Amino acid sequence: MRKIFKSPTGIIGVILLTIVLFATVFGPWIAPYDPQAFDARARLQGPSMAHWLGTDQYGRDLLSRILSGAPSTVAFGLGATVLGVGVGSVIGVIAGVAGGRTDSIIMRILDGMLAMPELLFTLLIVTFLGGGTTQAMLAVAVTFTPGMARIARSAVLSVRTREYVLAAQARGESRAWIVGREVLPNALGPIIVEATIRVSFAIMIGATLGFLGLGAQPPSTEWGLMVAEARQFMFRNPWCVAVPGLAIAITALGFNLFGDALRDAFDPKRGH
């Protein structure tokens, strides 16, 4: 953990993540205004003392909307990643441990799924499931599954032939014990690192789906949807697209930098 604070990118990542998580947990309570309250006299304003980040086309306070949208945006990213990483890891570990024909059949199917660009795959699934936050989250999770399975499998394979696993086999330990106590804990590192970085992708894809009208629906304060709704007015008040856009970027950047720092901490060889 201490190693993360050695690199400047790691420190920035931790700071950004702290801000984002603070907003996620306390955001709805510290919001100065009701995020849905219209104010016809204060439409499309720039930042001021009354409205720190300005107002949108209905005079709603942008800071309050960003804060109230933080929990759903972050929860979307975490939820989709946990689901995708969980299912993907189970598949990958099964393939890696089983080997042989099971392994090659699973891998060929995954190759086919990976042969479609990620966003395209997500779009197809969302259309099939119908728009909405839960559907979008499931779609992102399904999209993440094949990639995560590959990473989990290669992590298992790299551990499987280590001396301590061979030693456990020689001791006559059961297969389940070896997988659970020797292989999994040592294969967990790469999976956690990849998962952290994927949270940022999940948040970006979720926002993109919201933007395209396939994710969160109005009057939600999901950040991608906020950009989409304010687009018509962006030349009159750039703040109403810039604020949610930058909020997405800060959150994604936080998870990304933190993930990179984690990777360097786990594997010193990759640090430069």
Added chain:
Amino acid sequence: MSLAYFLRRLGAVLAVLCIVSVAVFAITTILPGNAALMILGENASAENLAAMERQLGLDQPVLVQYLHWVGGVLHGDFGTSLRLQLPVAEVVGEAFWNSMALAAIALVAVTVIAIPLGTLAALKRGTGWDLGIGLISYVGTALPEFVTATLLLVFFADPVRQLLPAGGFVSPAEDFGGFIEHAILPSATLGLILMAHISRQVRSELSEVLTSDYVRAARLKGVPEGRVIRRHALPNSLAPAVAVISLDIGYLLGGIIVVEEIFAWPGLGRLLIYALQNRDLPVIQAVTLLLAVVYAISNLIADLIIAKLDPRVRYA
């Protein structure tokens, strides 16, 4: 390049495409909203629906439907668009070239800018240059396409200054200057993310290679520094960059969907969103399959380039 390596890779690509075709067909066939209902509208009678289903072959077993579809695709027949009432091949063909033009501009611009940037960052490691380039590339990876696109529009396409068009398309055959003008913002949007990945990759590989024994040997031999970098260090650090570019084609093809929608660029992405909104199954199938084919072929080309740059790969 051995022929065996090429054939093996080609075989893998074909196998993957078979799986993709099944997946595309499966996803689109289980989509709610029957094609016959789409054509005839909500108020169609049951008899008319049944007749239309027979005409479209929807009453056949799924396997027959799939084989019929694949057979058509192999003959260049993608069916008829349900909404546009035009042959899908015609609609998709034009959109395909528009998309490829956009992707190619983005890719070329990115490669030309990103490799020197990554080299600069590696050579000036730890300086302000390095930090600045690193920062830009981190921000680039954290901005989804629709945010970048919207911000670029705010800065460059506001109705007062009108530096660049806010969207639309001009055929390059009619007005090449106008075509480029309309392509600048969409390709810049696509390019930002790619530039981030590629310059980061080149930087990390090159800085590793620069500390290697053969680079030190070349320096000790008295080879001029410029030649050391151009002849010894850079070629050896490009193979991973090419690998990243090939992975990035996936992002590029995904990004194109969003970017074309925002900038009203009449390509595959915009067509796909239109087809998804209208449940135009034949168009959805054709576009998806086409994008997967492009992705698979670009991965194949990247593998071949990597094998060319790094002979060790061929025997792996």
